[in-house]
Amino acid sequence: NAGVMQNPRHLVRRRGQEARLRCSPMKGHSHVYWYRQLPEEGLKFMVYLQKENIIDESGMPKERFSAEFPKEGPSILRIQQVVRGDSAAYFCASSGGLAGDNEQFFGPGTRLTVL
Amino acid sequence: RKEVEQDPGPFNVPEGATVAFNCTYSNSASQSFFWYRQDCRKEPKLLMSVYSSGNEDGRFTAQLNRASQYISLLIRDSKLSDSATYLCVVNNPTGGFKTIFGAGTRLFVKA
Numbered sequence: 001n002a003g004v005m006q007n008p009r010h011l012v013r014r015r016g017q018e019a020r021l022r023c024s025p026m027k028g029h030s031h032v033y034w035y036r037q038l039p040e041e042g043l044k045f046m047v048y049l050q051k052e053n054i055i056d057e058s059g060m061p062k063e064r065f066s067a068e069f070p071k072e073g074p075s076i077l078r079i080q081q082v083v084r085g086d087s088a089a090y091f092c093a094s095s096g097g098l099a100g101d102n103e104q105f106f107g108p109g110t111r112l113t114v115l
Numbered sequence: 116r117k118e119v120e121q122d123p124g125p126f127n128v129p130e131g132a133t134v135a136f137n138c139t140y141s142n143s144a145s146q147s148f149f150w151y152r153q154d155c156r157k158e159p160k161l162l163m164s165v166y167s168s169g170n171e172d173g174r175f176t177a178q179l180n181r182a183s184q185y186i187s188l189l190i191r192d193s194k195l196s197d198s199a200t201y202l203c204v205v206n207n208p209t210g211g212f213k214t215i216f217g218a219g220t221r222l223f224v225k226a
Contacts, residue, residue: 033214042202042218043159058213091158104214106158 002027004094004107005074012113019079019086021110025094032075033104034067037089049075082114116141117218119205124220132193136220138186138203148179150188151202153219159202162188193224 005024013019025032030050035043045059049069060067064082069075079086089111093104121138128134140148148165163170165177165186176189186203203217 035216043216045214045216056213089156103161106160108158 004029004092004105006090006092006107006110008110009108010111010113012115013082014115015083016081019082019112019114021077021079021090021092021112022074023077023092023094023107024074025092026096026105029094029096029105031095032069033093033095034075034077035091035093037091037109039088043091046077079112082112084114087112087114118142118207119203119215119217121201121203121217122220125223126220127223127225128193129225130193130195132224133189133191134193134222135190136188136201136203136222138188138217140184140186140203140205140215142205142207143181143184145184145205145207147206148186149204149206150175150177150186151204151216153200153202155199159216162201190222193222195224195226198222198224 004026007022011019032049034046036046037043047060047067048056049067051069052071064080066078089109091109092107095104118141122136126134150162151159152162153159163172163175163177165179167179169178174191178187188201190197200219200221202219205215207213
């Protein structure tokens with residue numbers, strides 16, 4: 001049973017380009033969460049999705065960031081027109097039910113570097 | 116005040132030592148609590164859930180004090196492999212999903 005998969009593991013973009021981060025949840029999991037971790041800081045919740053629905057996006061920046069979890073395929077976190085401050089590790093987690101009642105399993109993360 | 120606050124660390128302890136981490140949370144409606152472990156440049160992994168009655172898993176003991184709104188993690192007989200960052204995690208059910216991670220406390224166990 002494969003765990004949570006994220007790709008790419010490392011992503012380098014120049015300012016103004018787009019970054020697309022992918023997350024495949026653990027088999028059987030329908031709840032997906034995205035977090036951002038800046039160097040030497042804790043994880044910050046960004047968005048919670050279920051299949052085809054955004055349940056809570058209260059942690060997402062208002063501009064340039066979007067997320068989706070289509071019926072088929074991985075969840076995508078998209079960052080448009082990246083800036084240097086977007087450089088961080090982005091972790092995806094999944095759970096079989098609502099987190100809080102169920103353990104979240106994390107993927108290995110995507111480390112985004114904006115030049 | 117941060118929603119979840121942890122001891123700033125780092126903690127530097129010798130092998131075999133007992134070390135305790137504390138974590139406080141601000142929302143009295145918080146319902147579930149966890150300790151996660153994160154190794155350098157890796158993903159967080161669940162260490163243990165925290166219950167009001169306290170729970171123990173080998174050398175690790177977690178306790179919750181709802182009245183004072185704090186959570187603790189005790190590690191006995193520290194091993195070199197315990198070196199990591201320990202994250203306190205609180206789930207607040209109100210206003211939709213909200214999982215809040217503390218900034219983490221780094222532990223270094225030395226030979």
